[in-house]
Amino acid sequence: MQPGRWGAGLARGGVPSQRTSPGPQPTRAQAEMGVTSVGSADEASPLPLALCHPLNATALQRDLEKLFGQHLATEVILKALTGFKSNRNPKKPLTLSLHGWAGTGKNFVSQILAENLHPRGLKSNFVHLFVSTLHFPHEHKTKLYQDQLQKWIHGNVSACASSVFIFDEMDKLHPGVIDAVKPFLDYYEQIDGVSYRKAIFIFLSNAGGDLITKTALDFWRAGRKREDIQLKDLEAVLSVGVFNNKHSGLWRSGLIDRNLIDYFVPFLPLEYKHVKMCVRAEMRARGYVVDEDVVSRVAEEMTYFPKEERVYSDKGCKTVQARLDFY
Numbered sequence: 001m002q003p004g005r006w007g008a009g010l011a012r013g014g015v016p017s018q019r020t021s022p023g024p025q026p027t028r029a030q031a032e033m034g035v036t037s038v039g040s041a042d043e044a045s046p047l048p049l050a051l052c053h054p055l056n057a058t059a060l061q062r063d064l065e066k067l068f069g070q071h072l073a074t075e076v077i078l079k080a081l082t083g084f085k086s087n088r089n090p091k092k093p094l095t096l097s098l099h100g101w102a103g104t105g106k107n108f109v110s111q112i113l114a115e116n117l118h119p120r121g122l123k124s125n126f127v128h129l130f131v132s133t134l135h136f137p138h139e140h141k142t143k144l145y146q147d148q149l150q151k152w153i154h155g156n157v158s159a160c161a162s163s164v165f166i167f168d169e170m171d172k173l174h175p176g177v178i179d180a181v182k183p184f185l186d187y188y189e190q191i192d193g194v195s196y197r198k199a200i201f202i203f204l205s206n207a208g209g210d211l212i213t214k215t216a217l218d219f220w221r222a223g224r225k226r227e228d229i230q231l232k233d234l235e236a237v238l239s240v241g242v243f244n245n246k247h248s249g250l251w252r253s254g255l256i257d258r259n260l261i262d263y264f265v266p267f268l269p270l271e272y273k274h275v276k277m278c279v280r281a282e283m284r285a286r287g288y289v290v291d292e293d294v295v296s297r298v299a300e301e302m303t304y305f306p307k308e309e310r311v312y313s314d315k316g317c318k319t320v321q322a323r324l325d326f327y
């Protein structure tokens with residue numbers, strides 16, 4: 001999120017400029033996301049709808065190969081995105097809900113998606129990242145957040161129909177906030193003269209991570225391959241589990257019972273071998289020669305659960321980068 005982008009975006013979309021952001025300074029968000037600059041000149045003015053960036057499915061597929069150990073997420077995301085972007089007249093915006101344990105690649109994949117949808121990725125003026133604890137921290141301000149969110153989405157979709165909205169930390173979002181988004185996700189042709197049907201909404205959450213882990217562990221204990229876990233083994237469990245989970249951000253929200261979420265995307269907990277893959281990828285990204293001894297040492301430093309079997313990394317690949325700094 002870029003400094004002042006709440007205000008700027010509202011103005012861009014023709015809605016009265018509003019400087020009061022729902023939450024503290026966007027600069028903190030900016031720092032967390034590693035976003036440092038404002039949009040390029042080509043993104044400065046409202047885009048005619050026809051100019052919205054087409055999707056290169058091959059490039060997306062290639063980028064998704066960097067996501068390790070997530071055969072389900074890779075498959076669903078590729079299918080969802082290519083299907084949606086090749087449909088000239090979608091009946092509703094695309095809505096993905098990404099679920100899984102810490103450090104399993106939800107933000108990582110969101111970044112890949114953003115970059116494939118808009119060349120400047122998370123830095124694009126058409127990609128909006130909200131972090132619950134940062135932008136919507138106070139429960140008593142729910143109504144204010146709802147109003148601001150609606151204006152923000154209206155303004156930005158007016159400027160670019162294929163805007164992308166990412167809601168991170170959904171499990172920490174106060175119940176009700178997300179209901180503000182509901183009308184935009186529905187099958188309306190237009191709302192107040194704006195069509196939201198080409199927009200994309202992505203929700204990220206740890207909710208349901210326990211259910212996913214249980215299923216993965218059941219497969220592992222039964223000696224079955226991880227890759228044999230199918231979407232149908234998880235999708236129903238997830239949607240019901242998340243709906244009934246008070247801390248999912250989607251608790252009893254109209255989004256689920258109105259079937260407005262197109263895909264529940266499960267992220268499996270990562271194993272030792274995936275952590276090693278992350279270490280290697282990070283070493284290559286830093287221009288190091290991959291040293292298998294260091295790879296093993298970093299991976300062995302991570303903690304694994306359940307206690308007896310030690311199959312899954314409890315932070316996924318999350319601390320790999322920091323740990324590698326010691327070598």
Ligand SMILES: Nc1ncnc2c1ncn2[C@@H]1O[C@H](COP(=O)(O)OP(=O)(O)OP(=O)(O)O)[C@@H](O)[C@H]1O
Binds near residue numbers: 205206278317
């Ligand atoms: N499946 C994966 N494949 C490749 N790299 C991964 C994967 N999962 C995590 N990583 C690496 O670890 C970092 C942290 O992961 P990420 O932020 O995507 O986790 P997350 O699922 O959003 O976790 P949390 O729920 O804690 O926010 C990523 O930037 C990436 O470098």
Ligand SMILES: [Mg+2]
Binds near residue numbers: 106107168204
């Ligand atoms: Mg995350």
